[in-house]
Amino acid sequence: MGEQHSTAKRERNPMRALTRVLAVLAEMDEPSVGMRELARRLDTPPSSLQRTLDSAFETSLVALAAPGQWELGWEFHRLAALAQRKQPFRAATDILEELRDATGETALLTVYDPYRKTRMFVAAAESHHAVRFVPNLFSWMPAHAGASALAILAFRPEDERRALYAEGLAALTTTTATSAEDLESRLAKIRHDGYAFSYDEVNLAAAAAAAPVLLSDVTSSVAVIAPRQRLDEVPHVELAGLTVRAARRLAQRLGDPSAALAASAKT
Known part of the structure; x- marks a missing residue:
């Protein structure tokens, strides 16, 4: 039973991670946004936010515009362009x-x-x-x-x-x-x-x-x-x-x- 619970928990994690990434993307309404500003807007500890940004960075949904400054990545723009066409x-x-x-x-x-x-x-x-x-x-x-x-x-x-x-x-x-x-x-x-x-x-x-x-x-x-x-x-x-x-x-x-x-x- 404990193993089933652990498996269910792991299966839910991707959705929670996706929700956090989407929350970050929704706040990136400027050319670039700093880590502290993002943490303030999302009311999230910087350490937790950093893990979310790292996940989004790995898939190019976000990119570093400068040290500590984040911007939307090319994968985001690619998906947005596809969505616009459809x-x-x-x-x-x-x-x-x-x-x-x-x-x-x-x-x-x-x-x-x-x-x-x-x-x-x-x-x-x-x-x-x-x-x-x-x-x-x-x-x-x-x-x-x-x-x-x-x-x-x-x-x-x-x-x-x-x-x-x-x-x-x-x-x-x-x-x-x-x-x-x-x-x-x-x-x-x-x-x-x-x-x-x-x-x-x-x-x-x-x-x-x-x-x-x-x-x-x-x-x-x-x-x-x-x-x-x-x-x-x-x-x-x-x-x-x-x-x-x-x-x-x-x-x-x-x-x-x-x-x-x-x-x-x-x-």
Whole structure:
């Protein structure tokens, strides 16, 4: 029995090591990061962090930029390049640009991770206005606030939504919904309408309209986001219609792998 326990423990170690390496990679958001800074960000003893960096160094996921300074390694960049070529969100580029041109505002593609219960912007076509919303791409954000998030959450399974609520609904601004009952009522309306609007929920003075990309598993949405004053000047029915049509086009494209590949090849 002791031998079985020891074997199970060894089998779990690679996953724990991978988790630690991924945590390190997630913090390397600058050209290079020092050991002390990494240890502070991860709240990890330097000795433990050094073992993780050594493991990542052996596979070229990280490299030494200078003594004590670490940077992303070539193996990381190779894997990232492969992932970019295969990512279906590349198929959204022209659709977002056309939505941007039709509305004059920044168009976004948002994706949701049901395991993390968070979402992020993964593609954008920025508005040409001097004053515009500039998205922070590839940063995880809460899934309970903002039109682009709620357009997805409304179509997620009920038990998944309940689990999200149980973790707490933080107030990102004074208008963020923090009550599960209020949020459920709002999500029911989004399911009925087929689109979502939000005002000041994540960023003050910002407004957005979003529609879900309706595939068998809804994990993404298309949105338009802008300063609230400017978005209020556009009739909601018109804005919703443009956003829904863009989301439907993307759903059709992603539902046809050959069409998605062709669109991706153009970018």
